[in-house]
Amino acid sequence: MGQANGQDVEIADVSMRYPGSKRYAVTDVSVHIQAGEFFSFLGPSGCGKTTLLRLVSGFIEPTKGEVLIGGQNMRGIGPNKRPTAMIFQNLALFPLMSVADNIGFGLEVRGVSRAERMKKATELLELVDLPGVEKKKVSDLSGGQMQRVAIARGLAVQPAVLLLDEPLSALDLNLRQHMRSELRKIQKRTGVTFVYITHDQGEALTMSDRIAVMTDKGIIDQVATANTLYNNPKTAFVADFVGENNAFLANVKEIINGYALAETSFGLLKGRNPQNLNPGQRTLAFIRPEALTLREGAETAENVVKCIVKNLSFEGAFITVFLKVGNDNSVIMRQSNDGSTPLLKIGADVDVCFSAENTLLLAYGEVADA
Amino acid sequence: MSVSAQKTRFCWPMERWPMRKLWKDALRNFGGIGVIFILLTVGGWLIFMIILPQLIMLDFSFRPLLPLRKLGGPEDVYTLKNYILLFTTPLHRAIFFKTIWASVIVTGVALAICYPISFYLAKVAKGARLGWILMGLIIPYWINELLRLFAWQLILADSGILNQFLMFLGIVSDPINFRAGNGAVIMGMAYAYILFMVFPLYNAMESLDRNQIDAARDLGSSWLRIHWRIVIPYAKPGIAVGCIMTFMLAAGSIAAPQLLGSPSSFWFTQIIYTNFETANWNQGAAYAMILAALCLVFIMIMLKVFRVSLKELAK
Numbered sequence: 001m002g003q004a005n006g007q008d009v010e011i012a013d014v015s016m017r018y019p020g021s022k023r024y025a026v027t028d029v030s031v032h033i034q035a036g037e038f039f040s041f042l043g044p045s046g047c048g049k050t051t052l053l054r055l056v057s058g059f060i061e062p063t064k065g066e067v068l069i070g071g072q073n074m075r076g077i078g079p080n081k082r083p084t085a086m087i088f089q090n091l092a093l094f095p096l097m098s099v100a101d102n103i104g105f106g107l108e109v110r111g112v113s114r115a116e117r118m119k120k121a122t123e124l125l126e127l128v129d130l131p132g133v134e135k136k137k138v139s140d141l142s143g144g145q146m147q148r149v150a151i152a153r154g155l156a157v158q159p160a161v162l163l164l165d166e167p168l169s170a171l172d173l174n175l176r177q178h179m180r181s182e183l184r185k186i187q188k189r190t191g192v193t194f195v196y197i198t199h200d201q202g203e204a205l206t207m208s209d210r211i212a213v214m215t216d217k218g219i220i221d222q223v224a225t226a227n228t229l230y231n232n233p234k235t236a237f238v239a240d241f242v243g244e245n246n247a248f249l250a251n252v253k254e255i256i257n258g259y260a261l262a263e264t265s266f267g268l269l270k271g272r273n274p275q276n277l278n279p280g281q282r283t284l285a286f287i288r289p290e291a292l293t294l295r296e297g298a299e300t301a302e303n304v305v306k307c308i309v310k311n312l313s314f315e316g317a318f319i320t321v322f323l324k325v326g327n328d329n330s331v332i333m334r335q336s337n338d339g340s341t342p343l344l345k346i347g348a349d350v351d352v353c354f355s356a357e358n359t360l361l362l363a364y365g366e367v368a369d370a
Numbered sequence: 371m372s373v374s375a376q377k378t379r380f381c382w383p384m385e386r387w388p389m390r391k392l393w394k395d396a397l398r399n400f401g402g403i404g405v406i407f408i409l410l411t412v413g414g415w416l417i418f419m420i421i422l423p424q425l426i427m428l429d430f431s432f433r434p435l436l437p438l439r440k441l442g443g444p445e446d447v448y449t450l451k452n453y454i455l456l457f458t459t460p461l462h463r464a465i466f467f468k469t470i471w472a473s474v475i476v477t478g479v480a481l482a483i484c485y486p487i488s489f490y491l492a493k494v495a496k497g498a499r500l501g502w503i504l505m506g507l508i509i510p511y512w513i514n515e516l517l518r519l520f521a522w523q524l525i526l527a528d529s530g531i532l533n534q535f536l537m538f539l540g541i542v543s544d545p546i547n548f549r550a551g552n553g554a555v556i557m558g559m560a561y562a563y564i565l566f567m568v569f570p571l572y573n574a575m576e577s578l579d580r581n582q583i584d585a586a587r588d589l590g591s592s593w594l595r596i597h598w599r600i601v602i603p604y605a606k607p608g609i610a611v612g613c614i615m616t617f618m619l620a621a622g623s624i625a626a627p628q629l630l631g632s633p634s635s636f637w638f639t640q641i642i643y644t645n646f647e648t649a650n651w652n653q654g655a656a657y658a659m660i661l662a663a664l665c666l667v668f669i670m671i672m673l674k675v676f677r678v679s680l681k682e683l684a685k
Binding site for chain 2 (some may be wrong): 057058059078079080081084088089090094096105107108110153157160182240261
């Protein structure tokens, strides 16, 4: 394919404050993105993800800190001179040009002949699985097709880093899911470093090699693989933002062999204590909905809570049960349905249990608005 | 397969003619009285204010100038004499073509001045600053065009501000007679019609997605190429409208050449004016028709050059 190989991106202590603004959009971000990696920034809208992407692409310069691409400091280098290409949220295809001219624009700028550009456009359209639309107008394409053209246009200039600004957000659900695997495939085929930003955790978890979770203060809480983020979130924000989670306010009471006992309004819970919280500290206890089970008979479990069934939602492969515990704490339980799972009655009293291993105690802090 | 395809494509000619639908929609939207009111007002306005006066002028233009008693007589026949005169009178012909090229220059100067202003307004300036600049552009137009032209007279006069300034700087020792050639007239017109150029351009550029400029820049484009390939093609309808308006206003202007010009910068409108003033309405009407035809031709050329359809223009 002749694509340039991906280069690494080093974001070193970058803070960004827009002129005239008091607040930092991005604060002390340090991330090292490997060459050829599919890296995502995940965070709620308005958390500074787009700012970060524009800092890497060169549309803005950081107030503090440096951006290095392939080891080279990018300060003072404009977006037209950086080895990056950006896929905009609204794609920003040129409506007055044909598909081939769109894809060839970056090459036209570099003085490549028309015949050569057409050849390259054909090649790239094949790469993104959209052959034969060279002559079409952009407005005649469907949303998913425009997406592919935008990616082809970005790849045409052989960037070392492709920056993607929530490019799937405008597509409908089915197409979005399909494009996830397509994007991943294209990234693997080309070896270009993909930096992807999204507020959709599903996108981030399914596509990325690694993910950085940003809080709405523009701070990165954790950088890890999808698996680690889901199973071992480092902060309450990450635990709450990535995947569904039940959260209970509690106070640490006692430490027992690495586990901690925490007192909630409805009794004691035993859970993992990765942050080594001390007795007396405020904590949030997180339990995934799928970790909850119904107690059968006199079975013993580390954590048992009495709940009332408030509502049910039957979703085929699984059943989501909305429960209430104590003074109006809502709990969500996800039962997998093997075809014989009986439906609970609304209003019934049930004992719900979960292991200490599945209970995660994290220091009380800011959580994402669910 | 092909038969059924043809069947579906076939439709009655009447259905292609949307009159019936138009009529029905109008009745539903405005009611019977409303439709009658619209027909009377719009129709009346069209007929009495636009079509009839033009037809009378057209009729005048094809008749010879005759004393009152000969009207309706044997000499009162349709003739092309008034039109032919333009081509047989070297002075009139020269002034006619001068008016064309000078108006083209006015249009070009206005475009050159207004393009950066419009781009700045549409894509760079934000919030309060945008408001201030727009105000700054509009406020001078609160004053009558004649007064603004008199102000230019004061600026360009022998003892005017510009000459005094130049002499103060020592650039010239004697005042320059700015009003000798066509320069002052062209300058004055370019100034007078700036708004008619700025607003169509601004309107057209304003809806351009900023991301498209960023995308082009990100792909390595220089600013020059961004304008050439992205902004100008997008703003084409606006540029066409601005050029058409400025050209028509310039070609049809009378105040600017009258106030800022000299005998050497005579404008075609001044010939028309003189004709009407000296009661040769027939000659004046013929020349006015020629001027109107010129503007029509200019519109057609602009549409062709910018490859804009009338529909796009209406946006």
